[in-house]
Amino acid sequence: NHTPYVNGIRLKEPYARSPVRADNSPWGKATVVPRDHYFVLGDNRSRSVDSRTFGAVSRESILGLITL
DSSP states (O other), X not given: OOOOEXXXXXXXXXXXXXXXOOOSOSOXXXXXXXXXXXXXXXXXXXXXXXXXXXXOEEGGGOOOOOOO
C-alpha cells in the first residue's frame, strides 16, 4: 500500500503529499537498512528520486542538515 513502516510501526507523515501513487521501485517489500545508513524518502513520493531508487545512504555521505 506504499506506506512506510519502521520496525513494524506505520510511519506518521503529515508532511507527505497524498495520495501516494504506485511507482516502479523494488521497495514494495521489507528491507533492512545497514548500520550507519539512512533510508531517505522525498515528500512527493510519486516524483521523488530517493532511497527507493539509489538505496540507503551512508552516514559519511551526508554533508549537512536541510531546514526549510
